[in-house]
Each structure stands twice: as structure tokens, then as C-alpha cells.
Amino acid sequence: MNYILKTISYIGLVLTLFPAFLVLNGSLDVASYKMWMLIGTICWFATAPFWIFKDKKASKESLQ
Amino acid sequence: MNIKKVLNLEDVEVVNEYEREPVPESKVKGFNKFVGLVAGEHIAGTEFVIGPLFVLHGVSAGDLFLGLLIGNILATLSWTLICAPAAVRTRLTIFYQLEKICGYNLVSIYNFINGLLFAVMAAAMIGVSASAIGILLDVEGPGLTSLYPESLSWVLIIMAVGAVIAVVATFGFDVVAKFSSLFAPWMPLIFLAAGLAVLPQLGVTGFGNFWEIANEKIWTGVPVEGQTKYTFWHVMIFAWLCNNAMHIGLSDMSIYRYAKRPSYGLASGFGMFIGHYMAWIASGILCALVLRQGNLNPSPGAIAFMGAGIAGLICVIAAGWTTANPTIYRAGLAVQGLFPTMKRWKITVAIGIVATIMACFPVIVSKLDQYLGLYALVAAPVGAVVLIDIFLFPKIGLVSNLAEAIQLKFNLSVAFTWVLAMAVGYWLYVYFEADFYFFLALPSWIIAAIVYILTAYLQQDYFSKRTKTLSP
Numbered sequence: 001m002n003y004i005l006k007t008i009s010y011i012g013l014v015l016t017l018f019p020a021f022l023v024l025n026g027s028l029d030v031a032s033y034k035m036w037m038l039i040g041t042i043c044w045f046a047t048a049p050f051w052i053f054k055d056k057k058a059s060k061e062s063l064q
Numbered sequence: 065m066n067i068k069k070v071l072n073l074e075d076v077e078v079v080n081e082y083e084r085e086p087v088p089e090s091k092v093k094g095f096n097k098f099v100g101l102v103a104g105e106h107i108a109g110t111e112f113v114i115g116p117l118f119v120l121h122g123v124s125a126g127d128l129f130l131g132l133l134i135g136n137i138l139a140t141l142s143w144t145l146i147c148a149p150a151a152v153r154t155r156l157t158i159f160y161q162l163e164k165i166c167g168y169n170l171v172s173i174y175n176f177i178n179g180l181l182f183a184v185m186a187a188a189m190i191g192v193s194a195s196a197i198g199i200l201l202d203v204e205g206p207g208l209t210s211l212y213p214e215s216l217s218w219v220l221i222i223m224a225v226g227a228v229i230a231v232v233a234t235f236g237f238d239v240v241a242k243f244s245s246l247f248a249p250w251m252p253l254i255f256l257a258a259g260l261a262v263l264p265q266l267g268v269t270g271f272g273n274f275w276e277i278a279n280e281k282i283w284t285g286v287p288v289e290g291q292t293k294y295t296f297w298h299v300m301i302f303a304w305l306c307n308n309a310m311h312i313g314l315s316d317m318s319i320y321r322y323a324k325r326p327s328y329g330l331a332s333g334f335g336m337f338i339g340h341y342m343a344w345i346a347s348g349i350l351c352a353l354v355l356r357q358g359n360l361n362p363s364p365g366a367i368a369f370m371g372a373g374i375a376g377l378i379c380v381i382a383a384g385w386t387t388a389n390p391t392i393y394r395a396g397l398a399v400q401g402l403f404p405t406m407k408r409w410k411i412t413v414a415i416g417i418v419a420t421i422m423a424c425f426p427v428i429v430s431k432l433d434q435y436l437g438l439y440a441l442v443a444a445p446v447g448a449v450v451l452i453d454i455f456l457f458p459k460i461g462l463v464s465n466l467a468e469a470i471q472l473k474f475n476l477s478v479a480f481t482w483v484l485a486m487a488v489g490y491w492l493y494v495y496f497e498a499d500f501y502f503f504l505a506l507p508s509w510i511i512a513a514i515v516y517i518l519t520a521y522l523q524q525d526y527f528s529k530r531t532k533t534l535s536p
Contacts, residue, residue: 013253016375020257024264033261034373037254041375044250053242 002054005047012047015040082321083400083408086155092324098331100245101319101390106307106335107251107343108189108387110432112364112380114306114340115347119355121294122287125278131296132344135303136336140329142304142311143320146447148329150454151320157397158317158450165453166478167467174446174482175398178315181439182395183415186388187422190229191429193384194221196365196377205363211427222423229385230416233392234409244389247382252338254379258371259346262353282352288360303340305440305502312509313443314450318397319390346371392416440505445485445512449478452516460517462524470527477519485512 019036022028028036082091118128154161159178163171198205203217213219268277279285287293310316311332320329350371354362357370368376396412403411422428428435457464467475489508498504 013249016250017253017257020261023261024268025270026264030261030265033257034375037257037372037375041250041254041378045246048246048250052246 002051005051008043009047009051012040012043012045015043082155083157083397084160084404087321091322093322094324095328095331097245098319098323098328099334100248102332102335103244103248103252103338106332106339106387107248107255108192108339108383110188110192110364110387111255111339111343111383112192112347112350112367113432114302115344115349116351116354116362116367118294118299118344119283119348119351120288121291121298122285123283123294123299124285125275125283127285127294127296128283128299128345128348131299132303132341135300136333136340138300138304139307139311139340140333140336142308143316143332144327144329146451147311147314147316148320148323149326150314150451151317152323152326152328153454154317155321156317157321158314158446159398159400161317161450161454162446164465164468165450166475167472169474170467170479172402175402177442179395179398179402179415181309181435181442182391182398183419184422184428184435185439186229186391186395186415186419187428188432188435189384189388189391190222190226190420190423191384191426192364193225193381193388194218194423195363196368196380196384197221197225199365199369200374200377205365205426211425213424213426219424223420225381225384226416226420226423229388230392230413230420232385233389233396233416234412244386247386251379251382251386252342254368254372254375255343255346258368258376259342259349262350262371265353266349266356281356282349288355301502303336305505306340306436308502308505308509309439309443309447312505313440313447315394315443315447317450318394388419392419395419437502437504440502441486441489441508444489444505444509445482448485448509448512449481449516452513453520456517457520462517462520466520466524475523477516477523480519481512481516484515485509 015036017040019028019033023030023033082088123131150161156164159171159175162174166174195205197203198218198221201217201221203215203221205218213222263274263277266277266281268274305312320326323329347367350367351362354367354370359366362370364380365377368380370376372379392412392415395415396408399411399415400406400408453464456462463469466472485508488511489504492498492507493504496503
């Protein structure tokens with residue numbers, strides 16, 4: 001489950017950045033770029049809280 | 065879904081932030097925790113203001129890239145070589161360390177001023193976040209020259225934003241770090257993507273002609289009408305000293321006392337080069353496009369919306385939050401010194417309420433530059449005093465933590481140093497008609513270091529002759 005959530009999160013980050021490069025080389029219009037960026041943002045925030053805090057907790061416990 | 069369980073907040077009632085004791089070795093944090101915290105903290109809503117500032121003031125492309133590079137390296141070194149070593153040596157907050165040096169009565173004055181200044185900064189961040197929410201909800205926000213709240217809807221947005229920020233800050237360092245770590249990987253990508261995506265609209269067709277367009281259409285070297293000309297020195301000093309209260313002023317001892325080693329100060333480099341290099345460049349690019357589209361007074365929300373749509377607005381909201389959170393946390397620590405027996409979370413809630421009320425007044429954002437100048441003037445001399453007391457005094461035979469050693473309530477040598485350094489710094493600023501308020505922080509810091517050594521020597525000589533019990 002954690003693996004799936006992480007994968008979706010990272011796909012979200014890719015969707016946040018990658019469309020900008022497509023706009024830069026002229027293969028994507030600005031409206032579509034903004035839509036993909038929003039989808040990426042939703043993917044990140046819908047999934048990251050479920051694993052990122054657990055990872056932080058684990059790293060903290062390993063310190064103590 | 066149990067939010068408290070997801071965020072691991074069940075132990076909020078017993079949160080211990082070591083306000084008046086050293087952080088134990090078992091509680092130190094790893095390097096990645098600091099990276100997450102500072103990377104989030106230094107990508108704030110204000111990056112959407114500062115990047116455009118350099119465009120409006122006619123900085124040339126070469127001056128911008130070189131000035132930001134050197135200034136941010138100096139800022140990172142200031143954290144690594146000055147702030148983090150002091151924090152790791154003592155593992156105390158600046159507030160409690162200062163109390164040991166200058167006594168409870170004097171530190172109370174410093175704490176009060178500091179808590180107030182932190183609250184003002186948090187209020188500005190609440191205002192910036194609210195500007196983006198205003199666009200989302202179609203509520204017109206105040207302009208950059210507005211002084212008073214203009215609508216009830218706006219005040220309600222401010223109160224909602226302030227409540228969330230205060231609640232998150234209440235849960236302490238761990239939750240503040242967690243909140244930042246959620247936004248830290250995503251936020252820089254928004255800035256980078258927005259900056260890249262608008263380049264074709266400015267005429268950039270590839271990396272080959274970027275520099276040419278940058279000089280001709282973005283950082284042209286010509287200020288817009290009514291603005292002064294900024295040079296390499298303005299950019300470098302701004303990048304180095306805009307956070308001077310945190311590094312050479314040692315406010316970030318509150319954060320770095322949790323560091324395993326002083327070298328963890330290098331984590332600040334992530335914040336600097338992502339937030340104060342890439343993000344300032346990206347927001348400058350966005351500003352240049354907005355100016356060319358005819359909007360001569362863009363707000364952070366408007367710039368972000370143009371560059372990245374709804375995701376850009378979320379970025380401005382989050383950027384304000386992730387800076388306001390540790391700021392309110394620091395304010396809580398400052399005021400904790402005044403009320404040592406009161407629970408820190410109760411103090412943080414009170415500060416959150418004060419910051420939210422202040423954020424209702426747009427003057428907090430429109431006069432932010434003047435506030436930052438005042439903050440620099442207050443904090444820099446204190447940082448010099450604490451640094452000299454920790455590291456130099458044991459080597460030259462003077463007593464460190466004098467107030468604690470002889471039960472002083474008000475250390476006159478520190479008070480004299482603080483007031484004199486602030487006065488001389490301000491006089492230099494006025495005398496040389498410096499157009500950049502950050503210029504005064506460095507002379508104040510150096511003057512304070514010299515004056516404190518001299519006055520402390522005279523003071524300790526006097527005490528040792530009177531009591532014959534004072535020894536390093």
C-alpha cells in the first residue's frame with residue numbers, strides 16, 4: 001500500500017514540473033500545462049501525508 | 065480518518081521544547097530534517113515579491129545571477145560558521161542563553177521586542193497567503209498601498225488562515241517540521257515550472273537565447289519609472305543579510321540546537337539556493353511578463369496565478385504558511401521567557417491570535433521593508449554579544465554567562481552595547497543616506513562585538529575587585 005501511495009506521489013511531482021518543459025519546447029499549450037500541474041498537485045497532497053509522516057517518524061525513532 | 069494519528073499528534077499535551085534546558089543528545093535530529101524545514105521556510109510568499117523587486121529596480125542579468133550566488137553563499141556560511149556552532153555548543157535557545165548572559169530583566173525586554181517582531185512577520189505571511197485565497201474565492205484583497213481592512217470577507221479569510229497556522233505551530237517543532245516537509249518537495253517545482261513555462265511568451269525559444277532575452281526583456285538594467293537603480297552590491301547584500309536576524313543575529317539557535325553537528329548549518333544552503341536563488345529568478349521572470357502585459361502593480365497571488373494557475377495560488381498559500389509556522393514557533397519561544405511557567409502551546413495560541421489580528425491590517429504587508437530593517441537593527445548586535453560571550457570570553461579570561469554566575473538581573477554592559485550598536489548603526493544609515501536598510505546590520509554587529517568586549521572587561525574588572533569571587 002505504501003509503495004503504491006509513494007508511486008502516485010512521485011508521479012504527482014513529475015506532473016507538476018514536466019509539463020513546463022513541454023511548454024518550453026512548444027509541444028503543450030499553457031492551459032493544458034496548468035491543468036496537468038493541478039492534477040499533479042492533487043496527486044501529491046492526496047497521497048504524500050499518508051507516507052511522508054511515517055517515514056519521518058521512523059527516521060526519528062532510529063535516532064533515539 | 066484520524067488526523068491526529070496521521071500526524072502523530074497524540075502527545076501534544078506533553079510536548080517538551082526544552083525552552084529552559086539544553087536539548088539532550090538523544091533528541092537531536094538528522095540532517096534531512098533540517099533540509100526539509102529550511103527548504104520550506106525559505107520558499108515563502110515573499111519570494112513572489114522579492115524576485116519582482118529586482119526587476120522593478122533595474123538590476124542587470126549579470127549582476128543578479130552573480131550577486132545572488134555570492135550573497136547566498138555568504139548567508140549559508142553565516143549559518144554554518146556562526147549560528148549553528150553557537151547552537152550546538154549550548155543547545156539552548158537564543159532567549160535562554162541571553163538570559164544567562166544579561167539577566168532576566170534585560171532579556172525580558174529583548175524577548176518582548178522579539179516576540180512582537182516575529183508576530184509581525186507571521187502576520188505578513190498570513191496576509192500573503194490570504195491574498196491567494198482571496199483570488200480563489202473571488203474576494204478582492206487590499207492593494208500594496210492599503211493601510212486598513214476594507215471588507216468583512218477579507219477579515220474572515222485572514223482569521224481562517226491565522227487559525228490554521230496557529231494550531232499547527234502549537235504542536236511544536238516536530239509538527240512544524242512535518243508540515244514543512246510535506247510542502248518542501250512540491251513547492252520549488254511550482255516556482256521552477258512557472259518560471260520555465262512563461263519563457264516562450266517572452267521570446268525564449270531555447271537555452272541558446274535565454275541570456276539574450278534575460279538582458280533585453282527581464283533584467284534589463286533599467287529601473288521602471290520612480291524606482292531607484294539596484295546594482296550587484298544591492299543584490300549581494302540583500303541575499304546575504306535579508307535573514308541576518310536568523311544567522312548572525314542567532315535567532316536560529318532555536319532550530320539548530322537540535323543539530324547533531326555545526327555542519328548541519330549547511331542545510332540552510334538548500335533554503336537559500338532553492339528559495340532565494342531559483343525562486344527569486346523564477347518570480348522575476350513572471351514579473352517581467354506581467355509588467356509587459358500592462359499590470360504595473362501585481363500582487364503575489366496575481367503573479368502566481370498567471371504563471372501556474374490554481375496550483376500557483378496553492379503555492380502562495382502554502383509558501384506563506386510554511387514560513388509563518390516556524391515564525392510563530394519562534395515567537396512562542398521568545399515570549400516563553402517572559403512566562404516561564406506557562407505552557408508553550410498556550411503562549412503560541414496567544415501569539416497566533418495577535419498575529420492574526422495584525423494581519424487584518426494590510427499596512428503589515430505594505431510596510432514590510434521598514435519592519436525588516438528594524439528587525440535587523442534589533443537582532444544583529446545581540447547575536448554578536450552572545451557569540452563573543454560563548455566563544456571568545458573563555459579564551460581571554462573573561463566570565464561567560466555573567467548574569468547567571470553572579471545573579472545579575474540586568475547586565476549593564478550588554479544593555480549599553482545593544483543600545484550603542486543600534487544607535488550608531490542607525491546614525492551610519494542616515495549619515496551615508498543608505499538607500500538599503502540591510503546595510504546597517506553588519507556595522508551594528510561589528511560595533512557590538514567590539515564594544516561588548518571592552519565594556520565586559522571593565523565590568524568584570526569592577527566586580528572582581530569588589531567581590532574577589534569572580535573567576536572564569
